[in-house]
Amino acid sequence: xxxxxxxxxxxxxxxxxxxxxxxxxxxxxxxxxxxxxxxxxxxxxxxxxxxxxxxxxxxxxxxxxxxxxxxxxxxxxxxxxxxxxxxxxxxxxxxxxxxxxxxxxxxxx
Amino acid sequence: xxxxxxxxxxxxxxxxxxxxxxxxxxxxxxxxxxxxxxxxxxxxxxxxxxxxxxxxxxxxxxxxxxxxxxxxxxxxxxxxxxxxxxxxxxxxxxxxxxxxxxxxxxxxxxxxx
Numbered sequence: 001x002x003x004x005x006x007x008x009x010x011x012x013x014x015x016x017x018x019x020x021x022x023x024x025x026x027x028x029x030x031x032x033x034x035x036x037x038x039x040x041x042x043x044x045x046x047x048x049x050x051x052x053x054x055x056x057x058x059x060x061x062x063x064x065x066x067x068x069x070x071x072x073x074x075x076x077x078x079x080x081x082x083x084x085x086x087x088x089x090x091x092x093x094x095x096x097x098x099x100x101x102x103x104x105x106x107x108x109x
Numbered sequence: 110x111x112x113x114x115x116x117x118x119x120x121x122x123x124x125x126x127x128x129x130x131x132x133x134x135x136x137x138x139x140x141x142x143x144x145x146x147x148x149x150x151x152x153x154x155x156x157x158x159x160x161x162x163x164x165x166x167x168x169x170x171x172x173x174x175x176x177x178x179x180x181x182x183x184x185x186x187x188x189x190x191x192x193x194x195x196x197x198x199x200x201x202x203x204x205x206x207x208x209x210x211x212x213x214x215x216x217x218x219x220x221x222x
Contacts (some may be wrong), residue, residue, distance in 0.1 A: 004151075006151075031207070031208030032208060032209075034210065041198075042215060042216070043200060043214055044202075044213040045213075046211070046212060049210045089151055089152070093207075093211070095164075095165070095207065096142070096207075097142060097154070097202070097211060098154060099151035099152045099153075099154075100151050101150055102150075102151050
């Protein structure tokens, strides 16, 4: 059974900092890995999808990497802004889709 | 396309009552997932469908929970004899196929009093 772990559980940074969120998974037999953002009380918004054959995917200030063999992915956020404050979730897509517990990010003005 | 739609958005029910939630996936999406999320936790997998076939169910899906997708389009999740521990956000997602990008609805927040 796929186990997904996200570190850290919470992160607080001043505006403008670059930051890295980590996701690890136990079973490398995956199709892809997807990063989501969730605002309080809301559904999930897809940020980036990395196929298992890819190493990296970029969208604006976000960059996600994937090392399937070691079971790791990182989400890099450049020049963080207060509007980035949210919970970030990674989901590993194999036969089904399994989530980590998320990293709660606070960006202070 | 309006995305994944869930109804209702909020439901308050008394303990012991039955509730049913509906999910309308993005049209032509064959894969449909249900998740439960409690405060401060990531979404917990409940079940998924490929078209009308229910391919996997979590052990979290006790005999009080049942899900259907009768025509391979919308899906319903029913909880019988609700308990306070069922209070959570219930999320639905769909994707074109397994392994493709998944899109989530806004969720149904259930409160059992």
